[in-house]
Each structure stands twice: as structure tokens, then as C-alpha cells.
Amino acid sequence: MSGQTAGFSATVSPTQTxxxxxxxxxxxxxxxxxxxxxxxxxxxxxxVKEITALIGPSGCGKTTFLRMVNRMCDTVDGSRFEGNIDxxxxxxxxxxxxxxxxxxxxxxxxxxxxxxxKSIYDNVCYGVRLYxxxxxxxxxxxxxxxxxxxxxxxxxxxxxxxxxxALSGGQQQRLCIARTLAVEPDTILMDEPTSALDPIATGxxxxxxxxxxDYYTIVIVTHNMQQAARISDRTAFFFLGKLIETGETDQIFxxxxxxxxxxxxxxxxx
Numbered sequence: 001m002s003g004q005t006a007g008f009s010a011t012v013s014p015t016q017t018x019x020x021x022x023x024x025x026x027x028x029x030x031x032x033x034x035x036x037x038x039x040x041x042x043x044x045x046x047x048v049k050e051i052t053a054l055i056g057p058s059g060c061g062k063t064t065f066l067r068m069v070n071r072m073c074d075t076v077d078g079s080r081f082e083g084n085i086d087x088x089x090x091x092x093x094x095x096x097x098x099x100x101x102x103x104x105x106x107x108x109x110x111x112x113x114x115x116x117x118k119s120i121y122d123n124v125c126y127g128v129r130l131y132x133x134x135x136x137x138x139x140x141x142x143x144x145x146x147x148x149x150x151x152x153x154x155x156x157x158x159x160x161x162x163x164x165x166a167l168s169g170g171q172q173q174r175l176c177i178a179r180t181l182a183v184e185p186d187t188i189l190m191d192e193p194t195s196a197l198d199p200i201a202t203g204x205x206x207x208x209x210x211x212x213x214d215y216y217t218i219v220i221v222t223h224n225m226q227q228a229a230r231i232s233d234r235t236a237f238f239f240l241g242k243l244i245e246t247g248e249t250d251q252i253f254x255x256x257x258x259x260x261x262x263x264x265x266x267x268x269x270x
Contacts, residue, residue, distance in 0.1 A: 020047040023187060023217040024069065029083035029093075031064055031073060038064050040242045042083070046187075046234070051209060051218045053228035053249065056238035056264070062221050065238070066189050069219065070106040071099045087187070104131060107180035111192040113172035115164035120147075120156050123164040123175055127183040142182050149215075150178035151208050170201025174208065181212075188212065190220040194227070206231050225265055229253050237261045 024046040031039040039061045046052045054062040067073045069085060071092065084091045092102055104127075116123050124143045128134060134142070143160070147153040152174040156162070164175050173193060180188060190209070194202040209218060210231055222228050228235050229249060236246040237260075245258045256262045 020050055022046070023048045023088065024219070025084075025086045026065075027084045027086070029065070029068065029081065029085060031061075031068060031081045032079065033076065034078040038241050039068075039081075042243050044236055044243055044246050046217060046219055048217055049213055049215065050233040051213050051220060051231055053232035053235045054219065054221045054238060055223070055225055055228050055235060056244075058223070060238040061241040062236075062238045063191055066191055066219060066221050067108075068093070069187075069189055070103050070108055071097070072108070104183050105185050106187045106189060107183065107185035109173070109176055109180055109188065109190045109193050112196045113169055113176055115167065115172040115175050117163060117165055119161045120164050120167070120175060121160040124178050124182050126179060131183060146178040146182040147175075149181050149212070150174045151204065151211070152178055168201070170197050170204055173197060173201070173205060177205075177208065177212075185216065187217040187219070190218065192221055192223065195223070202227075225253075237264060239264070 022045045026042050026044050029039055029042040030037065042061075042065060054066060056062050064073055068081065069087075069092070073079055074081065081093060083093065085093050087102075087105070091097075092106075116126060118126070121143055124146050125139050128139065128142055144153060144157075147156065152171060155171065156167070164172060167175060173196075177188075177193075193209075194205050197205065206227065209220070212218060213233070220228075220232070232249045234247065235249045235252040237244045237252065237256075237258075239260060245252065245256060245261045247257075252261065253265060256265065
């Protein structure tokens, strides 16, 4: 297929002369719930300081794959997995892995904002206090830095004792992002982070994700293909538990190599 795919305009980061280093590499990843196989031999790369979008119809396995990256799926009874997901050269699917340490390096932002019934300040500090003891002065610095990076500081700086749950939906999602940033992860996973938000709040989160990609590797699950085209550097298309195609976002949306990919992004199925 040549030319621009109807309905999409892929606006990605400027083309780099050399590919960014690989942060995460999945090799022959399979996953089962009981007897049902959810993922089939997934092989893909996610690069440093890039946004990788996982797209595909509901139930295709993209959220399962995302949750494998910080080992959330293996807490489900009857689940099992095979293959490797290497993070900076270490296989995070190794059963002896320190999962707590992994989740500090790999943060997670969920579909619905999950602000805790605590102050804005305590929401941001929550993970930090789990991992280490910090002075009040250190925590003050972390809170301000995290809220600034999450583009929320100017809106809440004079009311940090306000309950996080009193914020708007979009603000709560940015608060959850600030809480994730506070523990200084390398990678941020986002599971449909704007699906519960209005268009204005969605736009703010998208702008935030693009700015965060200057510092972090980001992997996002989204059903919004326009969103994937707008913000991601690379896109991976999942269907029925299989990775059908992955590549640079502009290539996926303008000249997909696999017919299934073209049919999905043009709305012929899914």
C-alpha cells in the first residue's frame, strides 16, 4: 500500500540517523491462563527513550503482554509463561527475579486513575516510602520534581494537602504518573491511560507522554489508532495473541507490509 492511509497522520519524532538502543527485547514469549494460550511466540523490541504503541482489537493479548513486562500476570492462579523478556540484558521472566526491584524500574499507569485516598503530597511519596527512608527535605524535592515532570505542579503547588481523589480525572491520571516517576523508573508502561478521560484531558496526557519520552522508555496499550499515530515512535499490531507486524509508526500507518495490518487500521475488521 502506498501513500497516506486514510484518516491517519503519523506525527513522530524526527528520524534518527541510528536506531536508539534497545531497552526491552521479547523473544518467543508465550503465556497461558490455564489451558488457554493467550500469547504465541511474541518477538519484538522496545527502544530507549521511545514510545512504543501496542494496538489491536480487544482480547488480542496486548494488555497481557504489557503486564508481563512488570510481572503482574504471573500473580494469577493457573498462569504460566515461556520465553524471555530482556531488560537491559537481564531476563525479567526468570522465576528468581526480584519482582519488587523490577517494579521500581518498570512503572505502571492504569486505564482508570487510581489516586489513593491520601493527600497529593502523600500520593506522590507513596512508592518512595516503600523503598527507602527519606528526610522531609528530600521528599519535598522529589514531590516537586515529580509533579513538575508530570505537568501538574503549577495546578496543585499551593494545595498539596488536598486529597488526591478530589482532583479531576485528568489531574488524577497525571498524579498517578507523578507517583510513578517519583521512584525513578527507567521504563513506564501505560494501559489505555486516556480511555476514561475527556478530549482535553487526553490531549494533556498525550503531550505529557511525548515530553516524558525524552527521559523514559514508554510502552502504551491503546485502542485509539489516531493516538498511536500521533505520539508513538514505533507501533506493534497484535491479533489473536500473535504479533502480526511491528515497525516505525509512520511505516505501519502509511505502508503496512501485512494485509491484516492494513485491514485493521483502515477499519475493515476489529
